Amino acid sequence: GQVLWNGANIAEKPNTIRKVLGYLPQDFGVCPNLSAIEFLEYIAAIKGLSGKNMKLRIEALLEELSLTHIKNQPIGTYSGGMKQRIGIAQALMGNPQLLILDEPAVGLDPEERIRFRNLLSDLSEKSIVILSSHIVSDIEIIANDIAIINEGRLLERNFPDKILEIVEGKVFEANITSDEFSAFKSQHLISNSLRSSDGWKVRFVTNTPDQTPDTNPTPVKASLEDAYLRIISSTKKREKYG
Incomplete structure (x- = not known):
C-alpha cells in the first residue's frame, strides 16, 4: 500500500510528512538526566523552533499538561503518568497538522485522562488526530471515525453511531x-x-x-x-x- 500526504508519497518524499507530523510511540523513552525544559528544547530545535517562539511554545505545553511545577526536575524522577505527559508534549511541539498517538492514555490517572481527552478534542479542530488505543471508553467519547483492527487486519471502519x-x-x-x-x-x-x-x-x-x-x-x-x-x-x- 501507499501513504499519501497532500498527494505526495511519503516513502518517496519523507520530508513532506516530517514537517507536519507529531508522534507519540507506545514505548516512549527519554534521557533520565534531562529536565522537561531541556528535553522540550531539544525537540523544539528538531522541529525548527528557536528563540521566543520556542520558549512560548514550551511554556504553553507545560502549562497545558500540568508540568510547570516540575519543569526543572530530571525526567528520571517523574512518575509514569508524568513521563507520559512529557511524551504528549513533545508530540504537540510545532503545532503538527497530523498527530499520531499510540496508547497515549497509558499511565494517566482519571483526571489526567479527562484533561487529555479535552485537549485532543480541541486539537482535532485544526489537526488530523490518529489515536490507537485499547481503552474503548476514551475512543467512544472523542472519536468521529473509528477503525477496528485485529492482528493487522481491518475488521470495521465507520462512524461511531454506525458501529x-x-x-x-x-x-x-x-x-x-x-x-x-x-x-x-x-x-x-x-x-x-x-x-x-x-x-x-x-x-x-x-x-x-x-x-x-x-x-x-x-x-x-x-x-x-x-x-x-x-x-x-x-x-x-x-x-x-x-
Whole structure:
C-alpha cells in the first residue's frame, strides 16, 4: 500500500510528512538526566523552533499538561503518568497538522485522562488526530471515525453511531446465580460481569435473549465496547468454523 500526504508519497518524499507530523510511540523513552525544559528544547530545535517562539511554545505545553511545577526536575524522577505527559508534549511541539498517538492514555490517572481527552478534542479542530488505543471508553467519547483492527487486519471502519448499530437491541443485563455463571459464560458473549453476594450481574451481547428466559434479561443501551467485542468475536468464529 501507499501513504499519501497532500498527494505526495511519503516513502518517496519523507520530508513532506516530517514537517507536519507529531508522534507519540507506545514505548516512549527519554534521557533520565534531562529536565522537561531541556528535553522540550531539544525537540523544539528538531522541529525548527528557536528563540521566543520556542520558549512560548514550551511554556504553553507545560502549562497545558500540568508540568510547570516540575519543569526543572530530571525526567528520571517523574512518575509514569508524568513521563507520559512529557511524551504528549513533545508530540504537540510545532503545532503538527497530523498527530499520531499510540496508547497515549497509558499511565494517566482519571483526571489526567479527562484533561487529555479535552485537549485532543480541541486539537482535532485544526489537526488530523490518529489515536490507537485499547481503552474503548476514551475512543467512544472523542472519536468521529473509528477503525477496528485485529492482528493487522481491518475488521470495521465507520462512524461511531454506525458501529453501534451492529449491536443495537442486542445488549442485555441479567442476574444469575454463581452456579449458573460458568455455563452462562461459555454460551454468551459477556462484556462485563460484577459479582454480588447472591450471584453475578452480567452484561452480554446476544441475538436471542429469549433463549435465556430464566435470567429475565433486561435490554440496555449498547456501548462501543459491546460492538468491539461482537466484531472481534464474530471474526474469530468465522475463522474457526468457516
